[in-house]
Amino acid sequence: MHQITTKYMNPYLAGFLLGLVLLMSIFITGRGLGASGAIKSSVVTIVNGIAPEHAANSDYYGPYVEEGKESPMKSWLVFEMVGVILGAFLSGLISDRLGFVSERGPRIQNSTRWIFAVIGGALFGIGAQFARGCTSGAALSGMAVLSTAGFVTMLAIFGTGYLVAYFFRRLWI
Amino acid sequence: MGPFVPDPISNELNLVIALILGVAFGFVLEQAGFSSSRRLAGLFYGYDFTVLRVFFSAAVTAMGGIMLLSYFGLLDMGAIYINPLWLWPAIVGGAIMGVGFILGGYCPGTSICAASIGKIDALFFVGGIFLGVFTFAEMYSSWHAFYESSALGPIRVYDSLGLSAGWFAFVLIAVALIAFAVTSMIEKRVSPFAPSREFHIRRHVIVAAATVLAGAFLIALPNRKERVMTEVSTPKHLAHCETKYMTADELAFRLVDQEPNIQIIDVRGPEAFAQFALPGAVNIKIENLFGKEWNHLLGQRHVKKVLVADNQDNAIEAYHVLDEIGYRNLAVLEGGLLGFRQQILSDAPSDLAMNSTDEVVQEFRQEARGTIETMIKEQKDKPKVEAKKPKKVAGGC
Numbered sequence: 001m002h003q004i005t006t007k008y009m010n011p012y013l014a015g016f017l018l019g020l021v022l023l024m025s026i027f028i029t030g031r032g033l034g035a036s037g038a039i040k041s042s043v044v045t046i047v048n049g050i051a052p053e054h055a056a057n058s059d060y061y062g063p064y065v066e067e068g069k070e071s072p073m074k075s076w077l078v079f080e081m082v083g084v085i086l087g088a089f090l091s092g093l094i095s096d097r098l099g100f101v102s103e104r105g106p107r108i109q110n111s112t113r114w115i116f117a118v119i120g121g122a123l124f125g126i127g128a129q130f131a132r133g134c135t136s137g138a139a140l141s142g143m144a145v146l147s148t149a150g151f152v153t154m155l156a157i158f159g160t161g162y163l164v165a166y167f168f169r170r171l172w173i
Numbered sequence: 174m175g176p177f178v179p180d181p182i183s184n185e186l187n188l189v190i191a192l193i194l195g196v197a198f199g200f201v202l203e204q205a206g207f208s209s210s211r212r213l214a215g216l217f218y219g220y221d222f223t224v225l226r227v228f229f230s231a232a233v234t235a236m237g238g239i240m241l242l243s244y245f246g247l248l249d250m251g252a253i254y255i256n257p258l259w260l261w262p263a264i265v266g267g268a269i270m271g272v273g274f275i276l277g278g279y280c281p282g283t284s285i286c287a288a289s290i291g292k293i294d295a296l297f298f299v300g301g302i303f304l305g306v307f308t309f310a311e312m313y314s315s316w317h318a319f320y321e322s323s324a325l326g327p328i329r330v331y332d333s334l335g336l337s338a339g340w341f342a343f344v345l346i347a348v349a350l351i352a353f354a355v356t357s358m359i360e361k362r363v364s365p366f367a368p369s370r371e372f373h374i375r376r377h378v379i380v381a382a383a384t385v386l387a388g389a390f391l392i393a394l395p396n397r398k399e400r401v402m403t404e405v406s407t408p409k410h411l412a413h414c415e416t417k418y419m420t421a422d423e424l425a426f427r428l429v430d431q432e433p434n435i436q437i438i439d440v441r442g443p444e445a446f447a448q449f450a451l452p453g454a455v456n457i458k459i460e461n462l463f464g465k466e467w468n469h470l471l472g473q474r475h476v477k478k479v480l481v482a483d484n485q486d487n488a489i490e491a492y493h494v495l496d497e498i499g500y501r502n503l504a505v506l507e508g509g510l511l512g513f514r515q516q517i518l519s520d521a522p523s524d525l526a527m528n529s530t531d532e533v534v535q536e537f538r539q540e541a542r543g544t545i546e547t548m549i550k551e552q553k554d555k556p557k558v559e560a561k562k563p564k565k566v567a568g569g570c
Binding site for chain 2: 009022032035036042043044046059060061084086087089091092097098102103114116118121124125129132134140141143145147148150152153155156158160161163168169173
């Protein structure tokens with residue numbers, strides 16, 4: 001077991017602050033925070049740039065790239081995500097955590113970690129479409145407004161995580 | 174009253190706000206340690222429960238804040254985004270994400286956060302999300318039917334469980350606190366480096382106790398609508414708060430004069446309103462006075478809002494509800510609509526003794542009757558003033 005050395009904020013205080021940010025978001029704009037939606041917008045934009053006809057004919061991309069519609073990049077979540085990148089970088093800078101490193105369990109190589117990171121990301125990308133949001137947009141924001149969807153998604157994510165954690169323990173411990 | 178999008182905050186300004194909120198979001202996530210995949214994965218192996226602590230503290234804080242803001246009439250719950258539920262897609266999607274969490278060690282928000290400070294594994298994860306979304310989109314036609322199945326709409330969890338919102342909030346807070354305590358014990362047993370070893374126990378217990386009290390307060394917090402409705406009907410409130418009246422003659426005079434700074438609010442049911450309504454009247458039932466949709470009419474301070482109902486009492490109730498919400502420049506039509514019709518709009522000479530002043534009044538009423546009846550007839554062809562349906566804000570991912 002390796003110690004995670006860098007000093008982080010007290011998690012309850014961090015949670016309280018995160019809750020306030022989420023509350024401000026809902027109070028001012030009427031919507032919660034999100035993450036995966038920004039990547040969806042990026043995917044739509046990339047596909048539309050490379051193969052515009054394909055995008056226009058697709059049931060999924062179609063509604064986003066209709067004529068006269070603004071670019072999907074001019075969306076709330078994309079701007080919010082640009083902010084997240086800036087904010088996280090700023091935090092890393094202040095707390096001296098910037099650096100090109102990979103984190104992994106002690107029993108695997110970096111290459112294994114990267115392969116599983118891609119697979120995990122891909123699963124999150126697919127799952128977030130079905131659930132209409134990820135841990136931020138569906139689970140956290142959904143729970144804050146007491147939507148059933150938020151709680152169902154949260155239980156499904158973490159419940160499944162615990163169910164399968166044992167089989168993939170080599171990746172982490 | 175929030176939310177302030179799309180009015181008065183424009184969509185362009187909203188993007189700037191998104192950027193600012195994003196900076197705060199990213200900063201807090203990184204400070205919390207969500208840029209570390211080992212830390213995130215620790216949740217599932219018992220050596221680090223940071224995710225659980227941050228996640229539930231945030232959810233409870235935001236939830237409590239929303240309930241309080243709504244109670245004090247600062248936030249219109251009808252206008253905020255409530256995530257709609259597609260039951261089976263949510264379960265299956267959540268399960269897929271759960272496996273993704275174990276394999277990848279991040280979720281989308283945290284991976285972007287970690288990539289921002291240079292974590293290479295996070296960059297691979299973000300690349301994976303692109304692949305995943307692309308795969309989903311390319312195969313959309315094959316799972317389109319499932320994707321749209323079991324749509325239940327924006328239902329609320331306390332309704333699903335048959336609890337009141339306050340009780341649900343309290344139970345959630347209690348469950349979160351118990352989970353915090355239990356997981357701290359597990360963490361200490363599993364790992365010699367558990368973050369909870371550094372916690373200041375006494376301070377944490379004090380904060381936890383305060384949170385329980387706040388949660389108990391949420392149970393007792395009635396829904397704002399109910400509170401205002403009960404409050405205004407108590408005799409104490411009525412004695413305390415003076416009602417301003419407008420006589421039928423004054424209203425008739427202002428109508429004939431076509432005075433622009435007057436707005437009749439008719440609080441009867443829609444059927445009665447359809448049968449007979451004063452010129453320019455808008456039909457709003459008392460229950461619908463609370464949200465933002467009539468704010469554009471009721472909020473104009475220079476306009477006198479005259480409340481009418483069949484009899485005076487229902488209008489007085491509406492008067493006090495509006496007063497309690499904070500609207501000003503109100504008046505109740507004295508004698509109600511029935512009185513107005515008797516005095517102004519009926520043939521029968523009213524029971525005034527005929528002295529000279531009364532003759533003037535009588536003459537005026539005769540005249541007003543003709544004008545107002547024409548106005549009522551003309552109004553039938555005019556378009557109705559509609560509630561400003563708050564444009565539902567978009568949300569989710």
